[in-house]
Amino acid sequence: MSVDAYFEKALEVGRPPNIVQLFPNSEALLVSGKVVDRALKAKGSAMTIAANGRNHIIIRGVLEAAQRADAAVIIEIARSECNYCPTNFYNIARQVDAVCNELGVTVPVAIHADHYVIKSEADLPYARMELPSMFEAGVTSVAIDASHMADDLNLLANIDLCQYIPTWAGLETEVGEIKGAQGLSTVDDATFLIRGLNAHGIFADWIALNNGSTHGIESSGQGIQVELTSQIHEALAPYGVSGAQHGTSGNNSEKLRAIAAGTHTTKANVATALQMVAWGVEVNDYGNAIIDDAGHFKKIEGAGLSEELWEEMVAYADADGVSADNYKWLNLHFEKKIMAQPKPIRERMIKLVADFSYDLLTNVFNAAGTGAIARKLLVEMDTYDLEAKAEQIEDPAEWTKEKIIARAKTLVVDKGPEGDFDD
Template identity: 65%
Template sequence: MATRDFERALEVGRPPNVKRLFPNSKALIVSGKVIDRALLKKGKAMTIAANGRNYFVIRGALLAAQRANAAIIIEIAKSEGGRNAYCAINFWNLARITDQLMNELGITVPVAIHADHYGIKKKEDVEAAKIEIPSIFDAGITSIAIDASHMNDDENLLANIELSPYVPTWAGYETEVGEIKGKEGLSTPEEALFLIKGLNAHNIFPDWIALNNGTTHGIQDSDQGIQVALTQEIHKALEPYKLSGAQHGTSGNSSERLKEIAQKTNTTKANVATALQMLSWGVEVNDYGNAVLNEDGTPKKIPGEGVTEELWEEMLSYAKEKGLKGGNFKKLNLPFENKLLGQSREVRERMAKRVEDFVYHLLTDVFNATDTAQLAIDLICEKGSYDLGPKAERIENPEEWTEEKIREKAKAISRDRGPEGDFDD
């Protein structure tokens, strides 16, 4: 990476909230738009959106990105790091921790800070979001996913329209159609077009769309995985609106399946959460990103990897006492964060190293993200700004997308949402 290019990007590429918070920083924290465009410029490539459930995940992911010279995203979901968080990392400290680590480690690749799954599950959530969303941008967030997919299609669209003014125009913007819940209630081209056409009519141009294309979150019970053909079909239907895909729930999918997503769809962002958490703890993880389980259903810890054996036994005892199994091991993050940080340097470094090696493999061998850092810097320098502007332009008639007409159009959409469940992250 050319030093002059990096210095120029650092000067003009950091959004105003980041410059205000970290005036003397040498960390190139950028809008999510920059990351998306860099992957598009390379073509048939996506990068990791690493869910920073603990400090070691963030550290390892940043080191991997530097090794791969890849632009990446560090994120936390509302369930992980919102008001009712189960992680010590949250919307309000994620940028600060990332900036500190980037300066400490000499990280020069561009990094976006993403608020994932900012969930809107009922109309009342919209009013609270009007206060909270500006607060997380005040704290250094540079990209957000407005996820109102839990509601009916008309309410999803109307919530996105109502909240759009609270998201800076320069920021990365993700929207979602179809709750993430495995094989049940898969997204359709019809409902994706409904959402994106309605947003387009209101001069709202998301960078990414997340689909329910056959994934669930956490530890998986089957290997059905991502439906590549369905994803292709929906992305093809959305081509006039110039969206990229955001792939959620990558755990439970093999490297080959993820390569297909990168090569055959318009996806540029792939969320990885549970696998990174397990890796940092020292749990054995297979090629599908799933924890290998013992006969009693507990994650299989590799001796001498991750946390100490004594701390792992304490974590298992706590999980048993609280009735935590499978994917709910995620709820160990908050009560054990300080104990994880309080281990010896050797242990802390091996925790981050496991994450680093796994993420490096994804970036270089699976996602085709190598050397996208320079592409991102080139885009900033060419534009001379942190704001790359929208990819699309308005092609829909706003008169056809009033609230009354939105509700009428939604009635014609046929979609089976499947059974209810806990599908937050």
């Protein structure tokens, strides 16, 4: 079967029902997160970009790169990002679908709601209402992040909310808040979460760990702990769960290649790096922004944003007391002015994102060619609804609410100080 034939058939059978209903005449291959995960697993020693589409420029650039690399990708937005970015749960699928159709993108793309944070049991009623609405708006994958709570409450929140998530959708869960080298995840708390879900017939596609990563700009120099990640992933192997790597922006290419090659990671979140690259900020080879002695970013003249708009953004940040680590808060306020720039400036911004993403996909993450793998998988399975990667092997009777609470008390873990659990 030719590439075109695989695409046409995959388009026919591979789009989940919410996408078909929203975009009945679309030729964008928007798929469940499960499809992307399976394609990367099939290639082996590979992970793909889960790009935080904080603005339209980033979405376009990543999709251009994915098409060039023939790499299945994920476009995502975190729950907290919906508060300070023009992209949110209710417009992200529409933007991705429109760009895919405009550019003729044929790679499978999942729409992921990242870090759907549950800070306490009081958040559950609203989540029960919002999750179905998000899928009605085109989300095809979600990360339930109750990692801020105690282990028993984390597991119980996941069990509660998974009944509001379609079984065909991609599912990510999280143990251990993202807080660098403190409060690292362990085999004990990771297996507790995944075993408890398995007992209730819930088969997560990904688990995110606190494995040494940080959100935003990495300054510690420690970064991801590959050996710890591999150890936890091996312990989880019977349950078929892949790894989701958060905080990639502060880790060099060698470290990221090691994560792809030496762990079961298939999803690598990239957020701050793409934002900084698009704006024309000087970054090192893995997207960590360069800050001068005065605490300001180094803007490359003639790259990214116009110099005039960049100066306005910096002045606004200084006046508002926005630190370098929180420039993400500028996205919503300046999106209109960013998109109002002349076309050559917008295009050079998109190209910066596309080139950076293409290098990650092909030279670091080993994701090239996974688009073809995913299209073929959809055709062979003849459905958008892929089977779980594992079977139920835990006894539900051993994972009642009472026994979950009791078992959690036996875990030997150090949660460390409060972490960055939003995005």
